[in-house]
Amino acid sequence: MGSPSSRESDASFEANATDAAAKAAKRDLEKISVSLTVNGQRRALAIEPRMTLLEALREDLALTGTKKGCDRGECGACTVHVDGRRILSCMTLAAMQDGKGITTIEGLARDGALHPLQAAFIERDGFQCGFCTSGQIMSGVAMIEEAKAGWPSAATADATKPFRLSDLSNTEIRERMSGNLRRCACYPNIVDAIADAARRS
Ligand code: FES
Numbered sequence: 001m002g003s004p005s006s007r008e009s010d011a012s013f014e015a016n017a018t019d020a021a022a023k024a025a026k027r028d029l030e031k032i033s034v035s036l037t038v039n040g041q042r043r044a045l046a047i048e049p050r051m052t053l054l055e056a057l058r059e060d061l062a063l064t065g066t067k068k069g070c071d072r073g074e075c076g077a078c079t080v081h082v083d084g085r086r087i088l089s090c091m092t093l094a095a096m097q098d099g100k101g102i103t104t105i106e107g108l109a110r111d112g113a114l115h116p117l118q119a120a121f122i123e124r125d126g127f128q129c130g131f132c133t134s135g136q137i138m139s140g141v142a143m144i145e146e147a148k149a150g151w152p153s154a155a156t157a158d159a160t161k162p163f164r165l166s167d168l169s170n171t172e173i174r175e176r177m178s179g180n181l182r183r184c185a186c187y188p189n190i191v192d193a194i195a196d197a198a199r200r201s
Contacts, residue, residue: 034098038063039107049095053087054078056094057104065105065134069181076180079135079142080104086142088179105134108141116200117141120193128184136180140194143176144168144201168198 031046038061045060054071057063057080069077071090078089081103108115117140120126127133147168152159155175156167173191182190 032095034095036094036097036099037101039103045094047094049093051094052090053080053082053092053094053097053102054089057089057102063104063106067131067134069132069135074181075132075135076139077132077135079138079180081138081142084142084145086139103138105138108137115141117144117193117197120196120200121190124189124193124196126186126189126193128186132180132182136177136182136190139177139180140190140197143173144194144198146176147172147198148201165198165201168195170195173198 030048032049034045034047034056036043036045036056038057043061045056047056047060051060054066054068057066058068066080066089067077068090069075071078073088073091076088079086080089081087082092082097082100084101084103108118114122115137117137121133121137126136144165147163148165150163152163153172153175155169155171156163170191173194174187177190177194
């Protein structure tokens with residue numbers, strides 16, 4: 001038989017365990033079902049409503065190519081495509097994307113071949129540590145499509161005229177990629193890589 005103090009600590013331990021189990025059960029009850037088509041595959045998730053798309057991709061689907069940098073919408077490391085549009089996955093809830101198509105860096109290659117912008121990043125040496133690279137590439141791919149669709153940017157001299165891909169100067173690329181930050185010295189190489197990929201697209 002234990003001492004009074006050891007019996008008290010046993011009781012306290014059991015109370016804590018019961019409390020933790022009740023909290024876990026409550027969290028499970030609060031989970032919601034979300035269906036995403038990620039890189040062409042339908043994925044059914046049971047997640048807490050507060051889970052961001054970034055967390056769902058990295059933690060529930062193990063797609064860790066999408067990076068968590070600032071986790072507050074400032075760095076662009078978490079950029080993915082939702083129905084073809086670039087989005088900061090740390091700034092949107094996974095539940096808000098129910099039924100949508102998500103593309104991550106893992107889904108860019110086709111038939112074993114890198115996406116032209118992935119290849120251009122290698123050719124132009126557009127990265128050092130690579131932490132921000134997936135976000136840069138996802139943003140760059142969408143940016144080229146935006147330019148092809150005629151979208152102007154804050155750097156466009158005359159927004160009343162239709163924007164053409166041939167108008168995509170280095171200044172335009174810098175402006176359109178301004179939401180993607182990096183800490184090394186590769187900005188010029190990234191601009192060159194995007195210009196190459198845009199010319200080839
Ligand atoms: S991690 Fe999303 S913007 Fe930085």
